[in-house]
Amino acid sequence: MKTGKNILAAVLLLLCLTSTYGQTSYNFSQGLNAAKSSGKKVLVYIYSEQDNWCKKMDSEVFSSSNVQNALSGFVFVKLNADSKDKFSYNKKEFTSPELSAYFGATGYPAFVMLNPDGSIIKFRYNGEEVTNLSGFIGAEDFPEMMDYFAKNMYKDTDLSTIFQN
Numbered sequence: 001m002k003t004g005k006n007i008l009a010a011v012l013l014l015l016c017l018t019s020t021y022g023q024t025s026y027n028f029s030q031g032l033n034a035a036k037s038s039g040k041k042v043l044v045y046i047y048s049e050q051d052n053w054c055k056k057m058d059s060e061v062f063s064s065s066n067v068q069n070a071l072s073g074f075v076f077v078k079l080n081a082d083s084k085d086k087f088s089y090n091k092k093e094f095t096s097p098e099l100s101a102y103f104g105a106t107g108y109p110a111f112v113m114l115n116p117d118g119s120i121i122k123f124r125y126n127g128e129e130v131t132n133l134s135g136f137i138g139a140e141d142f143p144e145m146m147d148y149f150a151k152n153m154y155k156d157t158d159l160s161t162i163f164q165n
Helices: 002-020 028-038 052-061 065-071 096-102 142-150
Strands: 042-047 075-080 086-089 092-095 110-114 123-125 128-130
Touching: 028 042, 028 075, 028 086, 042 052, 065 142, 075 096, 086 096, 092 096
Parallel strands: 042 075
Antiparallel strands: 042 110, 086 092, 123 128
8 A cells, every 4th residue: 555655646646747847858960850840949948867956947947837928939959968969060060069069058957049041149138249048047037038039129139138137
């Protein structure tokens, strides 16, 4: 009887954990293919399993219904900077750490936006042209950032000016 209760508890815990992270995420190759076929921009979330800020992003930000709604207009790619996975990008082969470095990630979490064709979106942040944003972004600011890219505001507006919190 005790074993049955333990199995039931494990199943319920698994259901709770999977439902809090409702946004579909792709690996890099799958995400590029999904973007090309859907015409959606790509958010590449570069993370490290050892990083506490990445764990906080997963538990507090990506579980938010407002964030999940904001992500629904994008292809969401999770790129584990520590994995040994290999991907092809721009006709070159990269390991996950190499691809993370190619995208300019120097800390985690880091975020890179791609056009549906896979090209990197450049934008301004604090007056400088950049291709990625590093650091924790709270659940209040994350939807604003996604709206910034969805509405193509990156073409003429500095990202730092849109954050309200």
